[in-house]
Amino acid sequence: MSEFIVQIDGVEVTAPEGTTVLEAAKKAGVTIPTLCHHEILEPYGGCRLCTVEAEVRGRTKLVAACLYPVEKDLIVRTRSEKVDRIRKMILELLLAHAPDARDLQELASEYGADKNRFGKEPSFCIHCGLCVRYCAEIKKKNAISFVAMGPSREISFIPEIAAKECWDCKECFPLCPTEALQAAFVLTKEMAFPSPSLEPAPAE
């Protein structure tokens, strides 16, 4: 297993093959903002907030730090005019859905994102996928999933599974940056769960 010496914002750090730029940056003491990333889950690459400039032998490209593997002669810039512009736009696009989400507020002010840039969108899920991935990878219950595609894509609890599993679990609830998850659960419970006699009684 080879090791590479890479540069993150001018700081040199050694990382074994297979390390992502995000992990290498952490080693170098550099924080890259993320929304869909979580230590215990597989990297997702969905929010693109961790976009950084990756330069190898004179050629620069924009990559997602949570996925991009370190390589020989890699020079990474985690902030630049281009990177900042991209992050600002991503935040503004997400703020159209969840203008008051706590995880977005600090990032918004750091990058100068205007929560009123775009008209308000009806759904406040930002599709970080943490709930879906947690239930699939950690709990292995698949009680919640993405349905439909493109701009119509949404999270959805599967009533048949959720009615059995979620009552005693709800471990995904704190992961949600916007509380769209809790709202989806309540909605599914009220409207689609099988009849009450099948619901386990809450613990005393």
Next chain:
Amino acid sequence: MPRINSAAELETLREGILAKKVPDKPCISICAGIACLGLGNGKVISAFEDELKKQSLEDKVELRATGCHGFCEKGPLVVIYPEEICYVEVKPEDVPEIVAKTVVDKQVIDRLVYTDPATGSKAALQSEIPFYKNQMRLLIGNSPKINPQSIEDYLAIGGYAALAKALFEMSPEEVLQEIKTANLRGRGGGGFPAGSKWETARNAPGEPKYVIVNAHEGEPGAFMDRALFTGNPHLVLEGLIIGAYTIGSSQGFIYTRHDTPVLRKNLDLALEQAREYGFLGKNIMGSGFDFDIEVHLDVGIFVSGESSALMRSIEGKAPEPRPKYIRTSVSGIWDKPSNLNNVETWANVPQIINNGSAWYSSIGTERSKGTKLISLSGNIVNSGVVEIPMGTSLREIIFDFGGGIPNGKKLKAIHFGGPMGGSIPESLIDTPLDFDALSKLGASLGAGDMLVLDEDTCMVEIARFFLEFLSGESCGKCVPCREGIRQMLGILTRMTAGKGKEGDLELLEEISEVVGEAALCSLGRSVQKPLLSMFKYFRDEFEAHIKEKKCPAQYCKGLS
């Protein structure tokens, strides 16, 4: 069924097939391509079958349902050999007369031949029709002459000779060198040198290696791959087997659409026959080389034409693209080296091996060699599949082959590459058909689909339409594509309804730039392209929609 076990046996079989042919035996070749079938050519084929039976001519006259002839606008098409008399817009009622007058009496039926709408002059022979004249039909020219369901028809025109040459007279390195010297560039949209790609897969560590035919053709307006593949499946198979030999692959995949039954049928038959004759399977032609092919069907989604998504689909997973940090030539299907090329790219390989790279590179321009299949569609008189050498000017394609714009309208723009491509305005139509010349203008050749737009087209509406298409095809995983397209579509829809605001164009430019830079896959990253090219050449149209609430093409309802 004879199994070929050497190059000599192939030639003996070929000679046998040719010897059995009756010279000058009349042959009725009917185009059974998608468009002609849609126009009811199935009934014409049955009518011919019935009439030949009625006249007891089944043994004396050959009837052949072929792949696309190319002149789709004038279908149903029938060509009578050996004279090559071409009849257009044939109906079942015309059949008895055609059999009696042309096939038997060798007379031309005037009302059925092509008439030039501009000059009124008629052309009885296929080679005299302006659409066909001056084309260089190296790939598709054989389609009217063979039955795609008969491997012996393919052998009769020299099929599999290139494979024999590669396997017995050349080493894999020598084949690779020929492909590199010929400078065959990918015909699927990338224009990337095929030889380089093959070399990367060949040298990449890992076994087994895979070769793939991308026969997905999801781009709206592109139909030349299906036309070629349905009409001459063995041509593509031969190219694939040669490629597999060069790269060192023993397993190939053909990825195609689930909604084209004729292509599927012809493909299954071609594979079955190729295996029977020893061109596929173990110990191909007695050379010791093993290779076989599996066919995989798509689910009906545009993104599955993207190479990494396609490979996920072959693995049995949902076709979600993967970021291209690791090239698929190095790590593709099941993380093994996988070489993917388009149908037309593979189809070019046998002729390069047969005639040599020097011959191939004598056709075309300095950096774009060979011929290109073009699907001409939209506001054009002669819609269909055209094959011309690289370097032909766009003006020639539109006016000489395409017959110009219908209804006396003026040409406004030519759009290449569909929702991920760009437009060339009328003022630049002397540009040659060339990968780099077109790229420089912001409208890369793409797969070769040319959409012709006349003066009544509203470019704002076209931009909106493309974005609507991409919105329906976006997987929705990443923020830039999902949210970016959402907002851009909203802005353009408002613009076409007369509600555009100052600053909309700048906002569109800003959003599309971020989407282009930060999206996960090439679908998202190409969203920018049509918009950018339209802003470059047609910005005034967009501004008229915003500032004056006017649609210069008078297309958008609600605007003056």
Next chain:
Amino acid sequence: MNNERIDHILDEHQGNPGALIQVMMEIQEENHWLPREVMVKISEKLDVPLSRVLRIATFYKTFSLTPKGRHKIHVCTGTACQVRGAQQVLNEVQELTGIKPGETDPDLKFSLETVNCQGCCSLGPMVEIDGETHGKTSPAEIADALKKYE
């Protein structure tokens, strides 16, 4: 709904999660839609989470989660057809049937869908009804054609 055929397809691929998409496509082709109970069966027989079946079923336009009408109308909205006037044809079909793409009318007579480029652009605008192609059509022509369907 032909339960026997559906069970047969499922038995063939029992316990093989990798065959999910293929199985769903076969059932869609056979039954023209995927009822909820069938999706639950697929989940059980193929040993895949129900959420994945639902995800695939809602992801691809190829699958339908509602029953289809007796007559299926497909209007091509590829770029070339669009440029030759497909939008006007689609508007006429919507007017006459009272439904929008993706919908079926309450009497289960017509189902309407827009389809991506079918590859016969010279026939644009193109509408397919029950597999029969109506090429180079116009709003008036398609109105006429629709009258013939019960």
